[in-house]
Amino acid sequence: MAVQKTGDRPPHHRWRKRLLVVEFGSLAALLASMVMLAGAGQEGSAPSRGWLLVPAIASLLVFLSFLGLMYLRWVHETGGHSQWRHRVTFGLLTLTLLGIWIFGIARTWISMV
Template identity: 60%
Template sequence: MNQQQQTTPDKRRKTLLILEFSSLAVLLISMAWFSNQSSDGTPLSAGWLLIPAFASLGVFLSFIGLMYLRWVASANDQRRPRHRAIFALLTLTLLGVWIYGIANTWISLSTAQ
């Protein structure tokens, strides 16, 4: 029965993959749209940057979720606490980098105006 559990995919995996690739598509489309808008010479409102910010957050969260399913959920009971601790550190690091990037972008936009 243990072998059967390892071969059946987790139902959350499909949802996370859909979220990751749709967020990635929104991120790429918004970046292409921004490059077209900036070539016109009209300034963009800073509020429009919320679209790629939330799209990149969706990519990060789905990536983190898929890593959780791969590393923590599939670990045996003896190693699961160690995997959770390492995963928590990795999650905090990735989200910290995302927050740092968004904050620096927002600050640079507000000081440029």
């Protein structure tokens, strides 16, 4: 895949387009599953735990692709200039966001019991 360079902007990384496709595809799947689960909730029947895996996996893919795009922008494009600080900051942000995601998924699953 060719690297594009336009003006003063840095070249795009080869994973950028793939991550964007995964992010928006997962976001569409997440929204569709939420609409489906809302429809099932209006019928009075509680959704099974298996159906809760669809939005859980879709939201995880949205988070991971979002984090991948942030890594490309914040760490990869900085080059050697204070890259270790960017990696530490990015690592802390990643742990925080994934911790919040795990907490939300765990609370949802526990509330189903």
